[in-house]
Amino acid sequence: MQFKYIFGAAAAAVAVKAQEANSTNLTSLLAGNSELSALNTLLSAYPDVAGALANATNITIFAPSNIALQSANESGALSTLSAVGGAVQALLQYHVLGSTIYASGISETPAFAPTLLTNETYTNVTGGQVVEARVVDGGVSIISGLKNNVSVTTPNLNFTGGVVHIIDGLLTIPPGVGEALTAANLTALLGAVEATNLTSALSTTPDITIFAPNNAAFQAIGSAVANLTVEQAAAILEYHVINGTVAYSSTLTNGSVPALGGGNLTITVTDGEVFVNQARVINADILLANGVLHVIDSVLKINDTTAGNSTQTVPANPYSASAGTEVPYTSGVASATTTIAALVTSNSAVASGYVAPTDAVGVNSAGKPSASASASSSAGAAAVTAGVGAAALFGGAAFIAGW
DSSP: OOBBOOSOHHHHHHHHHHHHTOOOOHHHHHHHOGGGHHHHHHHHTOHHHHHHHHHOOSEEEEEEOHHHHHHHHHTTHHHHHHTSTTHHHHHHHTTEESSOOOGGGOOSSOEEEEBSOOOTTTOOOTTOOEEEEEEETTEEEEEOGGGOEEEEEEEEEEETTEEEEEESSOBOOOOOHHHHHHHTTOHHHHHHHHHTTOHHHHHHSSSEEEEEEOHHHHHHTHHHHTTOOHHHHHHHHHTTEEESOOOOGGGBOSEEEEOTTSOEEEEEEETTEEEETTEEEEEEEEEETTEEEEEESSOOOTTOOOOOOTTOOSOOOTTOOOOOSSOTTOTTOOOOSSOOOOOOOSSOSTTTTOOOOSSOSOBOSTTOOOTTOOOOTTOOOOOOBOSSSHHHHTTTTOOTTOO
């Protein structure tokens, strides 16, 4: 099993040539663009960040438009965050990639690019927290925490240090595991994790991948769940986790990968759909503070590594169990008021347009940076973040210390 990186070396070469031919610095670009006056004003309040960006090389800035920042300001989010030391700086860092990526280098296949956000208060992903970039219905979308999807409205504004893309919203820093499970309405898994005392392990371990069964999957094996001991349930949950590798949907290839606690998982990619053993990924790439989560339609069974396929019409049931009348583990677990929706595209496949790469330019395993993922050490911070309120800016509760 290999984990492939998406952005190619050709795009990086184009970026270098574009930088060499451009003489506009970042300060001049921001000051001269009427859509970015609010960002320019915000950066002036953080001279250390502004200076680091002005002196950085080989970066990409996703720059929120005036309207996007005005919305965050009117909601009180920015003033609330400014009272927390380092919070606004973290938001700015999450809007900057440590590599130069042009719109032409983004395709329908999801790509996951590391940002300059490495502050361990907010992220525990080796090499920096990522954003997802992909073409959705003909336009470039940037997807961040809680599946917050913003659009690039003006691409490819060159400056001496890289490129700026203007976006129509603010990015959301990915939250902790507990917040993500709640927002995705994965209340059965949340309750199971709490019941098996795995909360701390899943929320503090860096670089994890979680294959998360939805509530229907737990209910479908209700008769089996009823007979599990805490130890047996914990072992099953650990079988749904890859430790030490953040495996995004489009970086997976066919093969076998070890699961936390032992045993192997069979990964199958067919026509853009991803299967883990027989379970189908139905909502991929929910970014976490410490990795990524993929929603699957059935509960995995240890040592049953039968591969799934796209002809399956109903979720697999490797336990041959009968459904319960209620969803297990949900007693006392609050449901989400709003839930994470699957990203809607013109292609219903999980990894829309996915083509397994034949020559990797790098791997996306934790601790092994790819060719286009190396962050410039001279860039200390960067552009701006999130949603409608302070909670939205940080995915509700994105501080690592919290569940």
